[in-house]
Amino acid sequence: MLVCWCGSNIAGTVDINTVVEASKREPGVVYATDYQYMCAEGGQAMVRRAIEEHSLTGIVVSACSPRMHETTFRKAAAAAGLNPYMVEIANIREHCSWVHKDKEVGTEKAVVLMRAAIAKLNLNTPLFPGESGVIKRALVIGGGIAGIQTALDIADAGYEVDIVEKSPTIGGTMAQLDKTFPTLDCAACILTPKMVDAAQHDKITLYTYSEVDEVSGFVGNFSVKIRQKARCINSKLCNGCGDCIEKCPAKKAKSEFDEGLANRKAIYVPFAQAVPNVPVIDQTQCLKFKTGKCGLCEKVCLPKAINFEQQDEIIEKEYGVIIAATGFRPLSPERYGEYGYGQLPDVITSLEFERLMNAAGPTGGALLRRSNGEKPKSIVFIQCVGSRAEPDKGKSYCSKICCMYTAKHAMLVRDKYPNIDVSVFYIDVRTPGKNFDEFYRRAVEQYGVNYIKGMVGKIAEEDGRLRVQGSDLIEDTQIFVDADLVVLATAVEAQASARPLGTMLTASMDQNNFFSESHAKLRPVESPTAGIFLSGVCQGPKDIPETVAQAGAAAVKALGILSKDKLIGNPCIAGPDELLCNGCASCEKVCPYGAITYADKEINDHGHRTTRHVAEINEAICQGCGACTVTCPSGAMDLKGFTNRQIMAEVDAICR
C-alpha cells in the first residue's frame, strides 16, 4: 500500500498516517508507506524498490485519479517485474480530498476507498494485452486551412492521406477572406498555393463534394463510407475550360462563396482558384433537372464531361487514424432584432464585408452600400454580436477572432478610403497574440478609428441612412451615430454537421458542439476516443496562426500511430463464460463497437458434449466498455480487470 500526499492536495484534507495504519490491518497487505509526490522520480523509485524488497504480488496506490497516473504506476510496476495489471489506484484526490473540506470526513472516505481497492486487488489476475495492426492511411474530414495543413504534414512524412470536403472545393472559410491579421497579407495569396500543394501531392487524395456517411472500427483499423455526391461532371474528362458555365442560362442561385451577395450559375465552380477546378451542377437550379429542357452545357462541352445521369457514389476505405477539421460558420444575427439584419440591406456581417472588400468579390473590391450602390461616408462596426451571452441569448464563449478582424476591417477601410469615418462599438478589446495589440493600436493611432466602449441598442433607417443608437460608457451617455453601413462581428459557431459527425466517430462534444479534447492542457489535439484527432476551429474558436499550429500538432499525433506497425491493445476486455451463455444475443445488440458475434460451438459441460449458440468477442475491437456485462441476463459475460466478483468485493469492502 503506497499513499501519496500530492503535496498538500491530498495531505491537506486527508490524514495520511491514518490511511497508512488502517491499510496495514487489511487482508493481504504486507507493506504500507507514504510519500509526498508518488508520481515524481523519487516516488516511482520507491514503488520499484518496495516491489523488489518485499516480493510484492500486487500494489495499491492511493493517489490521484487513475486517468492521471495509472499508466505511470503500471510502468513502474512493470520495471520491477510485476504484471502492470496487478496495480490498483484508490482515487483519494478527485474523489476525496478535492471534494471534502472536513479532514475527518475526508480521511474516513480515503480509508474506505483504499479498502475497496485492496479488496479488488486481492482478486486481480495478471493480464496480457493483445496486439492489432495499423492501416497506414489517414482520413482528414474538412478541407479548410486546418485540414489542408494536417494532410500536408502527414503526407510529407510519407503516409497516404484522404481529405473529405463537403463543398465542391477545398479552401474553407479562409478562401473567402480578403486580408489576414496581423500582417495584412492577402488570404488567397497564402492559401491557394497550399491548396495546389495538397491537390498535387502524390500521397493526398481529395474527395470534394463528399461527406462521411458511416464510420466503424477502432484506432488503427477504421472503415469509413464516403458519399461522393453526384457532380454530374466526369472529373476525369473535364478540362476546366469553363465553357459550360458561360453558356448556362440559370443564373439566379445565390453564391455560397460570396455569402449570397452575388448570383452564380446552376453549373459553377465556387471561385476562380477552386481546387479541383471541376464544376458542379446544382440540381435544384439546373433547368435540365427542373424542366427536362436545356442541356446547353452538355452541347458545348468538348471533352463530353457532362453526365446528367451521374449518381452519388459510396466509396469504402480503411484508415488508421481520423482527423476532424470541420471548422465553423458565422452565427446568423437575424435573431437580434435591434440590428435589423435581414431587413436593413446596409447591415451586413463581417464575412459579407470580407467579400465586399475582396478584389475578386461581387463588387470587384469596391466598398459600396447594398441599398443604393453608393460609396458610404460613415461605417459602424459592432463587436460581440452573439458572443459572450447567456446560452438562450447566443454563445456563452468569446469568439476570440472578432476583435482582431474588426480592427483589420476598420484599418483596411481607412487605408483605402481615408474620407470614410469609422467607429467601432466594443465591450472589451481582446488582443492576446504576437503583434496583436500593436495592430489594434495602429488602427486607433495611425488610422484614426473611433473606438466607443458600449453596445448598440437599436439601428433605425432614417432618410436613407442608418441611425445607430448606442452607449458610450466612458461618457456615461447614450449616443447616436449616423452610418451608411453597419458591420456585425458575428460569433463563431460550430458547423451543423459537427455533432452528427462526432456521434459517428464516438468522439465526445461539448455543449457548444465543439469537439472535446482529451485533456484541456496536456492533450489539446486528441479526442478522448483513441485514433481521433482534432484540427482547427472544430475544437474551439481560434485564428489562422493557431489553427495552423494545431493542424501540425494533430498531424504529429496521428503520425505517432501511423508510424507503428502494431498497437498494444487494452487487455481489460470482455469475455463470455461459454457454459453460462444462453445464446440470447442481448450483448450483441448493446455492443457499440460491433465486437460481439454469435457462433455454434461444441461445448463440453462436465463431460456432456452439446452444440450451443454462444457469444464470441473480437478482442481487437472490444474497448472494454462493459455494456455487455451489465446486459447479460445469465451473468456469463465478464470484463477482465473489472470482473463481477471484483466489483462486488469492492462494494462489500465499502459497506463493511
Place this chain on the structure above:
Amino acid sequence: MLVDEKGMQEEVIRMSGTEPKKCMLCGKCSATCPPSMDMDVRPHRFVKNVKAGNIEALMESESLWKCLSCFACVERCPRGVEPASLVEAVRLLVIRQQGKNYLTADDIPELIASDEEIPQQLIVSAFRKYSK
C-alpha cells in the same frame, strides 16, 4: 438609525429574481432604454449600484420614476440580468415604505373613460409603478 444596506440589497435581488453579478458592463441596456437620457442613474449604472449595495441612493434616484417599464433592456440584455426588474424591486421598496397604494383596480374604469386611446401597456406600467 443605521440603514441595513446589505439586507435591502438581498431584498432587491430576491424580489427581482435576477442576479446583478451576471452583468458584464456592455451598456446594451442603456443603449436600448428609450428614456435613458432623462435618467440620473442610467440602467447599466443602476445594475452596478445594486451590485455594490448602494440601495438607499437608488431609492432616491429619479430613474425609478423615469423607467417606462417597457422591459426593452430585459429583452436585449445578453447576460439575462433584467435591469428593469431591479428598478422595479427598488421602486417597490419605496412604495412599501410609503405604505400607500396610489392606484387600485377600482381606478381603472375612470382612467380609461378619461382617455379612450390610452394604451393598455400604460395601465400595466402604471400598476407596476404606483401600487404595492
